[in-house]
Amino acid sequence: MARIALDAMGGDHAPQATVDGALHALAELDPSHTIQLVGRTADIEAGLARHTNVPRDRIEIIEAPDVVAMTDKPSAVLRGKKQSSMVIGIELQSAGRSDAFVSAGNTGAQMAASSRVLGLLPGLERPAIATLFPTAGKPVLVLDSGANVDCSPEELLSFARLGAVYAEDLLGRPNPVIGLLSVGEEDEKGSAAVKAANQLLRASGLNFQGNVEGRDLPRGASDRGPIDVVVCDGFVGNVLLKFYETVAPTIIRMVVKASGVDPEQILRALPQLDADSAGGAPLLGVKGVSIISHGKSNAKAIKNAIGVAVRTVESQMTEHAARRLSESFGSAESR
Amino acid sequence: MARIALDAMGGDHAPQATVDGALHALAELDPSHTIQLVGRTADIEAGLARHTNVPRDRIEIIEAPDVVAMTDKPSAVLRGKKQSSMVIGIELQSAGRSDAFVSAGNTGAQMAASSRVLGLLPGLERPAIATLFPTAGKPVLVLDSGANVDCSPEELLSFARLGAVYAEDLLGRPNPVIGLLSVGEEDEKGSAAVKAANQLLRASGLNFQGNVEGRDLPRGASDRGPIDVVVCDGFVGNVLLKFYETVAPTIIRMVVKASGVDPEQILRALPQLDADSAGGAPLLGVKGVSIISHGKSNAKAIKNAIGVAVRTVESQMTEHAARRLSESFGSAESR
Numbered sequence: 001m002a003r004i005a006l007d008a009m010g011g012d013h014a015p016q017a018t019v020d021g022a023l024h025a026l027a028e029l030d031p032s033h034t035i036q037l038v039g040r041t042a043d044i045e046a047g048l049a050r051h052t053n054v055p056r057d058r059i060e061i062i063e064a065p066d067v068v069a070m071t072d073k074p075s076a077v078l079r080g081k082k083q084s085s086m087v088i089g090i091e092l093q094s095a096g097r098s099d100a101f102v103s104a105g106n107t108g109a110q111m112a113a114s115s116r117v118l119g120l121l122p123g124l125e126r127p128a129i130a131t132l133f134p135t136a137g138k139p140v141l142v143l144d145s146g147a148n149v150d151c152s153p154e155e156l157l158s159f160a161r162l163g164a165v166y167a168e169d170l171l172g173r174p175n176p177v178i179g180l181l182s183v184g185e186e187d188e189k190g191s192a193a194v195k196a197a198n199q200l201l202r203a204s205g206l207n208f209q210g211n212v213e214g215r216d217l218p219r220g221a222s223d224r225g226p227i228d229v230v231v232c233d234g235f236v237g238n239v240l241l242k243f244y245e246t247v248a249p250t251i252i253r254m255v256v257k258a259s260g261v262d263p264e265q266i267l268r269a270l271p272q273l274d275a276d277s278a279g280g281a282p283l284l285g286v287k288g289v290s291i292i293s294h295g296k297s298n299a300k301a302i303k304n305a306i307g308v309a310v311r312t313v314e315s316q317m318t319e320h321a322a323r324r325l326s327e328s329f330g331s332a333e334s335r
Numbered sequence: 336m337a338r339i340a341l342d343a344m345g346g347d348h349a350p351q352a353t354v355d356g357a358l359h360a361l362a363e364l365d366p367s368h369t370i371q372l373v374g375r376t377a378d379i380e381a382g383l384a385r386h387t388n389v390p391r392d393r394i395e396i397i398e399a400p401d402v403v404a405m406t407d408k409p410s411a412v413l414r415g416k417k418q419s420s421m422v423i424g425i426e427l428q429s430a431g432r433s434d435a436f437v438s439a440g441n442t443g444a445q446m447a448a449s450s451r452v453l454g455l456l457p458g459l460e461r462p463a464i465a466t467l468f469p470t471a472g473k474p475v476l477v478l479d480s481g482a483n484v485d486c487s488p489e490e491l492l493s494f495a496r497l498g499a500v501y502a503e504d505l506l507g508r509p510n511p512v513i514g515l516l517s518v519g520e521e522d523e524k525g526s527a528a529v530k531a532a533n534q535l536l537r538a539s540g541l542n543f544q545g546n547v548e549g550r551d552l553p554r555g556a557s558d559r560g561p562i563d564v565v566v567c568d569g570f571v572g573n574v575l576l577k578f579y580e581t582v583a584p585t586i587i588r589m590v591v592k593a594s595g596v597d598p599e600q601i602l603r604a605l606p607q608l609d610a611d612s613a614g615g616a617p618l619l620g621v622k623g624v625s626i627i628s629h630g631k632s633n634a635k636a637i638k639n640a641i642g643v644a645v646r647t648v649e650s651q652m653t654e655h656a657a658r659r660l661s662e663s664f665g666s667a668e669s670r
Contacts, residue, residue, distance in 0.1 A: 183484065213573075218578065
């Protein structure tokens with residue numbers, strides 16, 4: 001059984017999309033799982049009132065009078081919005097009352113609050129975000145696509161360990177193949193940090209394939225074979241992710257315009273380009289479970305994010321990540 | 336009139352594609368322009384023998400017994416292959432016998448030989464490569480997509496100046512809009528080098544729009560309007576370029592598979608995705624003209640690369656670049 005705290009106020013379509021998504025999730029999940037709806041009780045009750053057959057025994061409403069806005073600065077949230085659904089929802093875990101937190105709200109605030117409240121695994125300055133990139137083959141996990149810019153070689157190694165655990169526990173890929181994103185496949189190609197990270201990865205015990213290039217991502221493979229996880233700093237990862245999110249629809253629009261094909265027909269046939277199907281991704285490196293959903297999440301995306309939360313808890317990914325990172329640092333308690 | 340030296344031995348399809356491309360170019364260009372075919376005379380003559388009506392008065396064959404292989408290390412070429420078509424072709428410019436050099440050969444060797452023989456403009460450690468990215472709007476010039484990794488803020492500023500001159504002289508875009516690639520549009524977002532470069536660009540006198548994100552590239556615009564030039568370090572630029580080159584055909588293949596549309600129909604309707612149409616790009620920052628063509632160049636790509644060389648010479652882009660870069664360094668002779 002897992003107790004999932006949902007930021008009922010988070011995201012562009014909250015609280016209706018969050019409440020709807022929670023109820024859809026409960027209908028699909030094993031009855032042992034419960035959801036904590038965190039936010040303004042009146043708003044949440046209004047959302048629930050639009051449904052019949054609400055499973056009240058599996059729902060807990062947790063009052064939080066404040067709401068984090070998308071424009072709030074992460075640092076200001078920690079100082080000034082302690083009564084927000086974001087902060088209260090995360091604190092449920094440190095109080096032992098919940099197993100995971102899910103939000104489609106302000107990502108920067110969620111990263112900051114999760115790091116502060118739950119704490120970080122050793123060797124990390126900030127948590128990392130892993131994103132699944134659709135490819136011609138199996139999806140590839142790319143990290144960091146978040147806020148870690150100017151990464152040290154040791155941080156890149158940590159991302160590889162975190163990504164490996166994610167691929168094993170959530171994607172079901174044993175002994176996943178790791179690639180290090182660079183400007184050439186030879187070990188000596190790349191920036192200073194990437195060249196040093198290559199050497200650390202060679203000695204890491206991970207299933208490290210070597211450097212991979214930008215062209216390998218859409219194929220899901222380099223010339224040496226399929227890749228499961230691609231490691232890069234958060235600057236490159238963020239640029240690539242935002243580029244990919246826009247280039248796919250742009251090319252499809254160009255194709256539609258040129259060919260006259262029905263765009264709906266294309267999207268129906270390419271479910272891997274449907275962002276809602278993933279729903280959310282766990283923030284990696286925090287001592288707990290914090291699932292980040294897109295701000296535009298609809299009820300389906302929220303439902304899927306809750307599913308990701310349940311699988312993250314059940315697979316004990318956080319414990320596995322702590323053990324893996326300790327391989328770089330001797331002991332998980334060493335710093 | 337321009338005298339264009341062509342590396343007749345460079346590229347996967349040389350010397351036939353190079354000789355054919357040269358003759359196609361001569362047929363289209365103003366009769367004042369001439370081409371120097373640099374390479375093994377016997378091979379070049381064999382290529383010419385397959386044509387009738389060869390304009391011998393506009394062709395000069397320059398013997399070069401050696402050939403640079405695609406696998407040769409750039410440093411080894413400068414030391415060991417001084418009699419190659421690559422080195423001899425570039426040296427024609429320093430001897431005042433030619434106005435531009437075009438090659439589809441080993442890009443790393445061309446960059447190294449061009450830098451060494453022609454010299455670099457002040458403030459640059461290496462030349463930069465600018466690539467035109469097709470977008471939903473006008474193509475956007477992205478630089479550096481070459482070999483400059485770990486760039487200083489000053490180098491990023493130099494790329495902006497070089498890109499502005501390129502956009503003015505070769506793309507006909509007066510006072511081009513410059514964007515700095517980062518992970519957020521706010522000035523304070525990005526890596527340490529990017530944040531410092533933002534400040535340099537704000538004070539540069541260039542038409543600087545501010546930071547742009549990965550999502551703005553396929554659109555050719557940020558929320559603040561269209562962009563002509565996007566500046567980034569050569570690591571990010573190289574990853575993005577190789578990603579883009581592969582993701583477009585991958586998505587088109589997925590669409591074709593899903594929709595049953597004829598792929599030829601799509602490619603005919605999307606000429607901006609035809610790599611041969613650009614043909615080549617001038618290496619930026621060298622004191623001369625060196626046009627880089629793709630190793631896979633066919634005769635059409637070579638013809639277009641020669642056209643780029645002529646326009647680069649006629650527009651006096653190199654002189655303009657030297658003047659622009661001197662704005663950062665007081666005088667072009669200051670180092």
